[in-house]
Amino acid sequence: MPVFHVVVCGGLVPDPLQTLEPVQGPAGWGLKNESMLPAILDPWAASALFEADSLARANPGSRVWLVSAAPKAKLQQVLMALAQKAAFELVAVDAQAGGFSDAAECASALAAAVNSIAGLDRSRLLLFGGWESASRGAGATLAILGEMLGISEQFQGVDQASPKPDGSLEILERVEGGRHQVSLLSAPPALLGWATGSLPEPPNNPQVGMLNMRSAMPALQKAAPSRLTGGGLALSSVELPSQRRDTRVVKDMPEDQVAREIVEWIAEK
C-alpha cells in the first residue's frame, strides 16, 4: 500500500455568509471590519484537507500537514472549528494574507514553510490546496508554490484522486462543459488543486480534535511572522458592483399566464 506525505496549503477567508465591503487603509486595500469578520478555512482548501485526511486514513503510514498563512489569532479560532474534522500537523505562518495580496508573494511565504517541515519525504509528496480561493480567486498561489518546490506534475480543479495499489493515482480534473479530464499519475510528487472533491464535510470527532491541538498550539506559538508587502500588485480601485435592478414583482398572476410570459421570454432573441 502506498504511503503519501500530503501537504495541504490553505488560507483563511471570511465566512461566505458575511457581507463584505472593501476599504482602503494605510496598508492598502482590505475589508471593512476585517478583524471582526468570522473566518473559515478557504472552502476549496477545506475540500483538499478532507480529501487528504481520507487518503491518509486509507493508506496507513501516510501523514498530513496543513500549512496556512494567516494572523495567528484568526488561525487559532478557525482551527477550533476545523481540528475535529481531520487529523493534521499544523505549520503556521503568521501573516495577513487576503484577497488583495499577491499570489507569488504568498507562495514564497508558503514555500519557506513547506521547506521547513521536518520529516517530509519529497518522493511521497502530494501538495494539496484549493484550485482557487474564495478571496483572490486567482488559481495562482498553489501553482507558483508548486513551481518553487520543483513539482513538475500539476493538476487543477481536481474532484477525485484514487490511489492504486502500485502507488499511482487516477485523477479527475474539471474541464469545460461539466466534464472531467481523467489522468493517471504514475507516482508522486505532484500538485493537486482541488475543486469541491466528492467527500461530504466530515463529522466532528472530539478525539481527533484533542490530538490535533496538542501539536497545533505549539505550532501556532512558534509561527514565523511573514510580512506581505503587496508583491508589486497595484490596485487603483476596488468597489462593490452597482447591481440593483429595478425588479418588476408580479403577484397574483395565474400560473398559466406566468408560464406563457416565461416561454415568450425564452423565445426572445
Place this chain on the structure above:
Amino acid sequence: METILLLVAAEEDGGLGKPALEAATAARELAARLEGAKLLAGIFGAQAGRAGAALAGAGFGEALLVEHESLARARFATDAAACQALVAASGASLVLAPATSRLQRVLAAVSARCRGAVDTHATALGAESGAVHATRWFYRQRMVGRVSRERRPWFLSLEPGVFAPHAASGDLVSRPVPAPLPESRTRVEGLRSPSSGAQTIRPDAPLLFVAGAGWCKKQADGLAHVSEAERLILGFLGKSGASLGGSKSVVDQKGEGGALSFLTHLNQVGQTGSTPRHAKGLATCCHGEEPHTVGWRFVSGRRAVNLDANCGWAQGKADVLYVADAFKVMARVNELLAG
C-alpha cells in the same frame, strides 16, 4: 513599449476555441491602445500550425508555434514547457491567455518560470498613458478592482464570454519555435462525463436554469415532492436546452425528502460554485442574499419564480420576479414548450 503575446492552445481538430478567439479580440484592442505595441500569437498543440489561420486579420505580426503530438491533450508538464518556450521566443512583456481550464492550469506556473507576475480572470483591459491595467473580481465576484503591475512579463488570463470572438480574415505568418518537451509521469486517459445521467451543464446554452432548495422542501401539503421536481426540471432542460445550475443549499441537500439526484457540485453556482455566463437566467425556488446570488452575476436577463415576494435572489437582482408556485408554473411551461 509593450510586446503582447496571445497564448492559446489549438483544439484537437486544429481550430481555436471561442475563448481563444475572444482573447484575440482583447489582445488586438489592447494593442491598439498602446502606441508602438507589438502583437504576436503563440499557439501550442498537436495541430498548432493549422490553428494560426483562425487568428488572421487580428493584427498579429506572426504566430509562433509549438507543435507536437504530446500536446494533443492538456497536460501540465508538456503544456507548461510549450508555453514557456513561446513566451521566451516572443520576448513578450504582456502575455494574454483565455482563462480556459487548459491555460489556467499552466499560466501561473509559467509566469514563475519566466520570473514574471500573474493575474487571472480579467474581465476588462485598458491602458492610460501607456500603462496597462486589468479589471478583475475579488471575493467570489463580490467586488471588482482595477489592477496594474510594473513587473514584466505580466501574464493575464481573460474570462471567457466577455469579448467578442475574432472572425478570421486573410493570412497569418507562422514560425515554429523549438521547445524541449519533458517526460511526464502523467498519462491523460481522456474525458469523462458525470455518470449521473443527462449532461446538464451546457456553457454555450443561451439560458441558465437555477434550481433552489425550495424544490426539495415540504410544499403546502406538508410533503416534499422531489421526484416531481426532478421530472419537471429534467423535462424543462430537455425541451429548452438550458444549462442547469443549483444553489449551494440544494446541491448540499441530503436526508429528509432527498435531493435532486442529477445535481452535483459541478452544477453549483454562486458562493463556492461557478459564475457562468449566459444571456438569460431563470431562478426557481431560490432564496438568498448577496453572497448567494453571485452565481448569476454574469447572466444578462434574469427572471425568478418564487413564493416569497421579498426573495433576496430576486429583489433588486432580477428583472422580473413572479410570486408563484414554481411546480405549477414549470409544469405549464413544459406543456407550452411541448405544444
Place this chain on the structure above:
Amino acid sequence: MTPSQPEFQRPSMRADVVCVGFGPATAGFLMTLTQGLAGADGAPALESRVMPGAPPQVLCYERADDLGYGVSGVVTRGRGLKESFPGLDFGSLPLYSEVAEEQVLYLLDPLGASRRPALVRAADRLLKSLPFLARDHAFRLPYVPSFLHKKGGFTFSLGQFNQWVGGLLMSTGLAQVWPASPVAGALIENGRVEGVRLADQGVDARGNLEPGYLPGMDVRAALTVVGDGPVGQVGRQLDRHFGLPKGAQRHEWAVGMKAVVELSPDCPLKPGTVIHTLGYPEPEIFGFLYVYPNRLASAGIFVPSWFDNPGRTAYRYLQHWMQHPALWRHLRGSEMKSWGAKSLLESGIRGEPFLVGDGWARVGENSGSTNVLTGSGVDEAWTTGVQLGRAVVELWRRGLPFDRENLEKAYVRRRRSSWVEREGRAGRKARDGFQKGFVQGMLGMALTGFSKGLLGWPGRPLQPHQRVPTLEKYAAGRLDAAQAAELRRQSQAGGRGVHDGLMDAAGWPRPTLDGRLLVSHQDALLKGGKVRASGRYADHVVILKPELCADCGEKVCVDMCSGQALTPGADGVPVFDREKCVHCGACLWNCAKVAEPATGQTNLDFRAGAGGLHSAEN
C-alpha cells in the same frame, strides 16, 4: 442500522473539567480557572486528576459554529469584568463605548393601534395635552432611576468579547473550547453527574441512523460545568432529574430581538448613548437603543411571556417600534447590519435551580443570575463563572473532590456573599406586578427599586401556557368568532402565524419595506446574522405529542418563532425548518400545551442542535 450494533460503539474519553456552552459565564469560569491552574511561567502548576502526570484536561463544548456567534446588546456596569481584567484597556475591545448619556422614554401610541389599559390611555391623553412634555410622541423621564442606570458602565459587543476571551483561553494551552459541538445531555449515574454525551452525528432529522453515523462521544469528567443558557438542554435535564428547590419557579420569560444597525451619517447620536423605552408598540414591550462607535447601534425590544397575546410576535413589533417617531428620527436612513434573538429567563433569582451537586455546578443565566430589576445579565453571569473558577482552583489545590458538599462551601458560599446575590435578591419581587398588568408592573418595579427589594406589587407568576388567552378572547371587539375562525383557517392554509391578521385588525399598518432597515423577516435572517444548520444532526426542535398540536388553537410557538422556522403544518402539527432556526428557544416556553403535567414540560422540546446564527458583530 441500530445504534447497538458493535460497529457503533460509543467512544469515550476522560477529562478533569467539561463545560457545556460558551457564553459569558463559562468564559468567566475558564478565564479564572486557567489563571489559577497556571504557574508564574504560564506552564501548568497543577496536574490532571484523571490523568496524573499530565496537565489539566479542561474542555468546553459550544453548540454554535464559532465562539461568539449569537446576539446580545450589552450595556453593563461591568463590575465583574473590570475586576477580572484589571490592567486591560477596555477601549480596545470592538464596539466599546463608555456610557455617556442615558434616557428613559415613555412612548405614546401615535397610531392608536396599541392595546392600552384605561389608566394608560388616560395618562397618554394627559401627556398629549401638554405638548411641551412629549416630543415626537414620547415623554422623557426626568431622570434615570438609580436601580436602572448604567452610569460608569459601557457598551460592547458580546460576540467579539467572547471571541477574544476564547482566543486568550486557547492560547494558554490549559483549556480547549470546541464550537459546533452540541451536548446531548449529562451522564447522570447514581445521583452523580459523570460528564456529558455529545450529540450523535450522521442521523437524519428524526434521529434515524444514516451512512456515516458517528455516536456522540461520552466525555467523562470529574466536574461538569453547566453554562448552557436559559433554554439549554443540559440545564433543563438537571432540573428534570433533580427537581427545583422549594419555591423556585421558571415561569417568566422574554424574547429579546435586536438588530445591529449602521446609523445614517447625519444621525446626531453620540457613542455611549443609551435609550430605554417603554409603552410601545404595546405597553408590555420594552425597547433599547445603544450607540456604539463608528455610527453603529443596537436597537431592539423584549417581548415578555406575560404579554397575553396568542399571536405575539417579536419581528413585526420590532419594525413598529423602530418606526416610532421618537426612535425613527434617529433610525431613519440606517441600515440593518445584523440581526438576532434570544430567550431571557426573566424569573431571575426566583428561578435559581440547585447550583451544585456531586460532580456538577451551574453558572450564568440558567443558574438564575440575571437581575430582573436592573435588567442586567452579562456581568452577573460572568461573575458567577469567576466565583466557580475560584472555587474549583481552591478545591483542586487542596486535593478535594468536586462533590456537592465541597462545591457548596467553595462556590455557593462565595456566590451567596457577593453583589450578584445581594442585588438579585433585592430585585426578586420587581416583576411580580406585571402578572397583574402593565400599570401594576411599573408600580411594582418602582416600589421594589426604591425600597431596595423590601416592597413589590403582589402577583403570582404563572407559566406562559397557563395564561395565554384564546384567539377569540384576545381578539374580542376586533374580530367576531367567525372572523377569528377564518383567521385561524387562513393561517393554517397560508403556512404562517396569526399575528399579521390580528395586528391588521387592530389597525397596525403593514410596514413598508425599504430594503435597508425595514426588510422582510427572512431577509433579516440573511443580514450579517445568517443562519446555518448542519445536516448531520437530528432536529433540535421536537413535538412530543403531535395530537396535542392538532387540537391546539393558539399556536404561539409559530407566531413567536424568531426565525419563522415553525409553520402551522397542514395537519395542524407545526413543521420545523432548522435552516431558519436561530436557537432562541422561544418555542419551548411559548408552547401552549403541556405534554408532561408533572414537570410542566410543554409539548415542544428544545434539544441539542448545531448551527444557528453566523454573526459575530453583535
